[in-house]
Amino acid sequence: MKHPALFKPVQLGQHTLRNRIVFPPLTRQRSAQPGDIATDLNARYYAQRASAGFMISEGTQIEPRGQGYAWTPGIYSDAQIDGWKKVTEAVHAQGGVIFAQLWHVGRVSHCALQPNGDAPVAPSAIQAVKVKAFIETGPGAGKLVDPSMPRELTVGEIKELVALYAQAARNALRAGFDGVEIHAANGYLVNQFISSHSNHRRDEYGGSLQNRLRFLREVIEAVVAVVGPERLGVRFTPLFSSTDQDRVYIGLVEGNPHETYIEAIRVLERAGAAYVSIAEADWDNAPELPEAFRRDVRKAFSGRVIYAGRYTAERAARLVEADLADLVAFGRPFIANPDLPERIANGWPLNELKAATLYGGDERGLTDYPTYSQAVSLVTDEVMS
Template identity: 40%
Template sequence: MANLFESQLLGGTVPLKNRIVMPPMTRTRTSEGELPTDGDIPNGMMATYYGQRAGAGLIISEVNDVDQSSHGYARIPGIHSEAQMRGWRLVTDEVHRRGGTMFMQLWHVGRLAHSSILPHGQAPVGVTAERAEGSEVFAHGPDGRLRFMPVETPRPLSTDEVSAMVDTFAKAAANARKVGFDGVELHAANGYLIEQFMNSVLNTRTDRYGGSMDNRTRFLMDIVDAVVAEFGPGRVGVRLSPFGKYGSMPADPLVEDTFLYVVEQLGRRGVAYIHLLYELLPEGNMETGVFKPRYLDHALLAKARALFPGAFIWCGGFNDRARAQDALDTGLVDLIAFGRPYIANPDLVERLKNGWPLAVADRSAYYTRNGEVGYTDFPTYRSVTLDAAAS
C-alpha cells in the first residue's frame, strides 16, 4: 500500500515528494490594485505564507478569477492582469526556492456573484437565469462596506459567450504557466459555473451546451482540452463535488451517471488528477458555514477508479496521520488533502511524520483582513520547542 510520506510522479510528469496536499483555501489577503482592471493582487505576504508550507507534496493555490466577470467574492486574486501575474510570480519563486510544487486553481463563479464587485455593476452570468436562492457572496452592501450579500439574478450566457469563455480559461492557464506554476486545477465543483452546466436540473439550455450528457459536460471538456493544450498532459487537475449542494445546487437524479462519464472523459484527455472534496453546508458561507465530511460511496469510487488512469485526491476533514493513511490503504485514492490543519501548521508534514501535536487556529483568523495575524505568524513545532528550551 502507498505510504503518506513516499514520493509520487503525478500524471507521469510532476514529481511530488510526498502524498500530502495543501488544498485551495481562500484567505482574503490580497492587495488592491492601482487600476480597476488590476483586480485583487497577490503580494509578498502571500509568498511568505505559501513558502512556509512548501513541505507539502503539492500546494494548490487559493482560487483565481479567470477574468473580471468571474469575480464572485471580494479579496479573491486573479490571473488576468499584469499586476496579478507579477504578484503570483513572487509566490511561485518562493515556493520553488523552498523545494515545493504548486498548481493554480482557476474558476468562474457564474451565478454566485453580486453586481457590487463586478465591472460596471453588471449582473452575474450563469448557465440560465435561475437565481441561487439562499446563497451569499462576500461583496459590498448598500453602504459600500464589505459583507456577505445575497447573490443576484444572473444573465444567461449566450452560446458564443460560452465558447469565448473556453478561450478565457486557456488564457488564464497560459498566464499561470508564464509566472511559474507547475500546473493548474479547474474548479468544477461547489456550484460554480462549470458545475452549473453539468447539473441536469439547473441546465435547461437548448443549445449545444444543454440537454444531453455530451452537451452538459461540453463546457468542461472544451476547457480541459484547451488547458491541456496550453500546459501539456499531466499538469491539469479537476475538482469535483458530486452530490454537493453548495451554491444552492438542485439535487440531480443523473449525478452518478454524470460523474462517471466525466471521470472517463477526463481520463482520455491527459488529466493528472481528480480532486474529490466535501462541501460547505448550503446554509453557510465561508466565515459562518459548518463543515462536515462528505465522502463518496466506496463502490462508486471504485467504479471511478476503474475508469480513470490518473490520481485521486481525497479532501474530507483529514486532521491526523492515522485517518489519512487509512484512506490511502483503501487503494481508492492516491493523495490526501489537509485543509484547515495547514492554517496553523506551516510544518504540517513534519508534524505528521514525527507524531508531534498539531496547533489549531482560531476560526476568527481564517478570513480576516488583518495582514500577517493569523496568517504567516504561526510558528513551527521545532521553533516552539527551541524557544521553550532556551527559556
C-alpha cells in the same frame, strides 16, 4: 515514522512528489487592492507550507466577471501575473510543486463585484440560493450578501469563456506555476453547466448529461492545448446524501451523482489529465463518499486521484493503503500548521485553527502560526525566563 503510506514518493505528471500530503486551494481574501494582486505576504504564506508534496493555489479568477468575493486574487492582468510570480518563486525555492486553480464563480456573485455593475453570467438565468457573495462596496459592504440574479450566456459568449480559460492557463505558466487545476466544484461556473439544477439550456450546452458536460470538455481541451495533459487537474464536489441539500454552498446535488461525476471523470480520462481532485463534504458528521463511487473513480480514471475533506492522518493513510487515493489534501490543518507533514510524520500535536482570521485581514491567522519547533522553543524560553 507515523503513517508511512503518506510519505512514499509518487509521480504526478512530470513531477516526483516527496509525499502524498496536499495543500489544497483555500480562499483567504488577502490580495492587494486595487487590482486583486498576490503579494509578498501571500508568497510567505505559501512558502511556509511548501513541504506539502503538492500544492494548489487558492482560486484565482480568470476574468473580472469571475469574482464572487472581495479581495480574492486574479490571473488575467500583467500585475496579477507578476504577483503570482512571487508566490511560485518562493514555493520553488523550498522545493515545492504548485498548480494554479483557475476559477470563475459564474452566478455566485453580486452586481457590486461585476464590471459596470452588470448582472453575473451563468448557463441559465437562475439565481443561486443557500450561498453568499462577499462585497466590499455599496449596500451591505463588508458583508455576505445574496448573489444577484444572473443573465444567461449566449453560445458566442460561452466560446469566449472557453478562450479565457485557455488564456488564464497561459498566464499561469508565465507566472511560473507548474500546471493548472480547473475549478469545476462548489457550485461555481463549470459546476453550474454540469448541474441540471442550474442549467436549463435547450441548446447544445443543456439538456442531456453529455450536453451539460460540453462546457467542461471544451474548457479541458482548450487548456490541454496550452499546458499539456500532464499539467492539468480538475476538481469536483460530488454530493450523495439527501442531507446535503442544505449544504448546497459547496456544490449542487444531482439526482444521480454517481453517474454524473463518473461521466465527468471519463472526460478527464479521455483528455489524459494528470489528476482528479474530489472535494468531499467537510462539516461535522458529514457522510463519507460511497465506497462504490471511489472504486468506480479508480476504474474510470488512470491518473492520480486526490481526496479532500475533514481527513485525519489515520483516515488518509488508510485510503492510500487501500489504493483508493494517491494523495490526500488537508485544508484547515494546513492553515494552522505550516509544518503539517513533519507533524504528521512525528505524531506531534497540531495548532488550533483561528476561525475568526480565515478570510481577509493581514498576517494574523495567515503567516503567524508557529511550526512545532518554534512553539517548543517559545515554551522553553518562557520556562527558562
